Ligand SMILES: Nc1ccn([C@@H]2O[C@H](COP(=O)(O)OP(=O)(O)OP(=O)(O)O)[C@@H](O)[C@H]2O)c(=O)n1
């Protein structure tokens with residue numbers, strides 16, 4: 379068994395923390411993946427989790443095992459770990475990884491500051507990997523920091539959108555029934571073919587369910603089941619709930635799960651996962667501007683009208699960045715910075731410095747759009763453009779910190795109608811960059 383990574387700590391305290399590097403990153407992680415405001419829940423049980431992550435992802439058809447495939451440049455498994463570790467009542471998270479990927483996994487834990495993780499070696503099948511994880515939690519492990527839990531949750535490393543709510547439901551049901559698992563209605567009807575490749579019979583769809591993850595068990599039940607398992611079960615079995623039934627006569631409680639619990643299996647699932655994450659981190663935009671700025675207010679109004687499903691907040695960068703910390707706590711990953719009174723990039727630079735200090739962008743790419751207004755009666759167009767070309771250097775520098783910066787020049791004519799058109803065009807460009815987070819925009823100066 380692997381020791382905890384350096385800097386790993388005990389269970390997280392409920393609620394997000396803001397101070398320091400780790401605080402910022404994990405505050406950021408508190409509710410974005412769940413897509414909900416995460417009120418920390420309580421669970422009186424001693425709970426640990428085992429995450430099998432030792433597969434090769436054959437059906438994905440790419441050389442990298444799917445759990446290590448990047449989504450927005452971060453490995454898929456890191457999203458799943460983030461979803462598990464934000465649940466403060468899960469004491470230990472044991473991850474089963476193949477020997478050849480152990481070093482890569484340690485790197486991921488360190489880079490994304492995951493906590494409460496222990497690594498064990500995976501087996502050649504999913505059941506064997508899970509068994510190895512369970513063994514690490516057994517009482518008789520010499521030199522182990524892990525303690526035997528009352529309830530163990532088993533969850534695939536490739537199901538990143540697991541929420542605290544379903545984890546609590548399966549853990550609580552496992553305490554009462556001995557075993558519990560998430561289910562979903564079947565999408566397709568299940569049929570049974572005969573040896574000649576023809577239909578033998580079909581199952582009545584409404585009477586069957588798809589078994590998903592997470593599942594939870596009284597530790598003693600599932601450990602005893604795995605100890606009694608045949609080699610055939612360990613080789614070909616796909617259902618842990620069945621093992622509890624077959625070997626311990628425990629009938630699992632089935633709990634309705636959400637469609638987002640699906641298992642990333644094919645390449646298209648990576649695109650789907652990326653879209654879900656992008657959508658979740660684009661639900662809020664913060665406009666950084668001086669309260670007195672009329673033109674900023676107009677832009678804010680236009681953005682609110684054009685993006686009526688998105689929460690738009692605004693405010694100045696206060697002393698010591700207090701206001702920004704508040705915004706970070708509110709899970710905002712998209713900033714529009716209005717530069718009017720000051721020299722071209724002064725406000726943007728201040729915002730970037732705060733974002734860099736907070737280390738907020740470890741987990742998700744943060745978008746910053748530096749907005750400038752073009753009123754070429756006061757500054758000649760060529761000089762304005764020359765100044766604004768600094769955006770390239772600035773963008774290059776902050777890209778290393780996972781901050782995606784682009785500039786937006788908005789034409790500011792006297793004519794009311796033309797100004798409205800420019801603002802609408804600007805709002806549409808802002809919305810596109812925030813939604814797509816496409817690196818082609820980085821360092822570009824967009825013109826509206
Ligand atoms: N020997 C194995 C095989 C699978 N798994 C894990 O079990 C989970 C669910 O399995 P599956 O989706 O089948 O993953 P793969 O086996 O990697 O995929 P494929 O069947 O397409 O090869 C994944 O997190 C996978 O890494 C594991 O820990 N050890």
Ligand SMILES: O=C(CO)[C@H](O)[C@H](O)COP(=O)(O)O
Nearest residue numbers: 504534589590591616617618
């Ligand atoms: O959904 C599940 C129910 O336990 C498992 O994740 C699934 O059965 C794993 O099987 P495989 O590794 O063959 O895809």
